[in-house]
Amino acid sequence: MSRPRKDPRAERQARAVPGQRPRYDLARRPETPGGRPRHDPRVEIARARVPGGARLRLDRTQHAGSSPSVAIGAMSATPPASTTLLAAPTPRVVAEPAFLVFAVADAPDGRLTGHDRQVLGGARLLADADGGAVVLLAPPLVDDAGAAGADRLLALPSLGYAPETLAAALLAEIAARAPRHILFPESPDGGDLARRVAVSLGEPLFADVEQLSARTAIRPTGGRRREQAGAPPRLMTLGEGRVAPHLGDPHEARTIDPCEPTETTPGILRAEAVPADPATVSLADARFVVSAGNGITDFTSFKHLAAALGATPGASRVVCDAGLMPRAAQVGASGTVLDADCYFALGIAGAPQHLQGIAGCEHVVAVNTDLHAAMVERAELSIIADAQAVMPALLRLLAEGGA
Structure with a gap:
């Protein structure tokens, strides 16, 4: 003052x-x-x-102090005390749980998916009501299990596509630890594993749960014209987007030793995953999308970049209206609503309808000359530059990395 x-x-x-x-x-x-x-x-x-x-x-947080005036250049070189980093939260420990809840995750490449985190969130609802603990059963190298809500971490064998061996290992854990509930993701792998375990145990499976609480589980029946509700059973599969992931304090995620599974003779002798061509995959099913906006004029380089990144090409409405990309490539509320893991926007300002189309994307990367563009604000990583200059630079780096 x-x-x-x-x-x-x-x-x-x-x-x-x-x-x-x-x-x-x-x-x-x-x-x-x-x-x-x-x-x-x-x-x-x-x-x-x-x-x-x-x-x-x-x-x-620095309000006016008692000194009447301070020169603009006379600031101390030491940062104010309020900039001190806060201490990390202490992990929650459940030392002696009343019961166990198994959460089985797909975790491809040792990384929890959004669906896996929702399964852990559902397991936390069941465990926190009566003093239980959540055991995450996943392939090795899952590093953020505690933040996702797991009290224990149990590594399942990672043998590629071997559902029979995986089911045998899970059945051994169920027999040894007698969990009260077992939750699977209603995914191609998780749903298949859940049905194998249910048949082996001779127990009913409450599949595709849409609403879950500590006292009630609800799923659609009769072609989704009716609902079936009841107390949460032992075996359940959880549909994607039905339960929120765990957002509270991290948990201990203590590693426990697995049991010795019984010997099995697998009926599948050889399995091979055939990747789909990203250029022909529909945008609704694509996991990585590179999209062109009004800031792109060289679409030959854009298509080469999409192929080099192994991504599915997309575009904004302006580009599709101009006939530079097919209508099937349009991203947005009036085009295709994405559910991709990563969205790479080149020269897209970010109209409201376009942002609605990428609301479900987990990660967004933007290249734009405008620092204040809506797409830059939405992105986790931004490059403030001309997309026309960024594309050849990325192609050069990809060529050098592959050489």
Whole structure:
């Protein structure tokens, strides 16, 4: 704070000349200025500025202090105390659980998918109600199981496509630990494993649960014209997008040793995954989409980049309306709504209808010349540059990496 703020009413009253009509002596200076102190925004910005870095960063928790004025350049080189990093939350430990809830995850390549996290969220609903613990059964190398809500981590064998061997290992764990509930994702692999386990145990499977709580499980029946509800059974599969993932404090995720499975003779002698051609996969099924916007003019380089990245090409409505890309490639509310793992937007500003179409994408990368574009705000990683210059640079880097 610096100069005092003027109070026009007090000044006018001090200059008033007695009489019937209001008259003022403009040459008279009021003895006391009065009014609140005036804020100096330059001083306040200097006080809140965080040293270091090329961009201006302000600590808004720094309020005006007792010193009346501070020069703009006279800031301390030591960051304010309020910039101290907060301590990481302490993991929650369930030492002696009343029961166990198994959460079986697909976890391709040792990474939990969004569907796997939802299964863990459903398992947490069942375990937290009565003092239970969640055991995550997944392939090795899952590194964020605690943040996803797992109290124990049990590694299942990773043998590629071997459902019979995987079911035998899971049956051994069920026999040894007697879990109260077992949740599977209603996915191609998780659903197949759940049905194999249900047949082996001779127990019913409550498949494709849409609503789950500690006391009730609901699923559609009769061609989705009716609902079946009841207490949560032992074996369940959870549909995608039905339960929120765990967003609370992290859990211990202590590793426990697996049991020795029984010997099995697999009926599948050889299995091979045949990847689909990203150029022919529909946008609704694509996991990685590279999309062109109004900032792209060289569509030959764009298609080469999509092929080099192994991504499915998409486009904004402006590009499709111009006939530069087929209508089937349009992304947005009036085109295809994506459910991809990654969306790479080249030269797309981000109209509201386009942002609606990528709301379900897990990661978004944007290249745009406008720092304040809506797509840049939505993206987790942005390159503020001309997309026409970025594409050949990426192609060159990909060529050097593959050489």
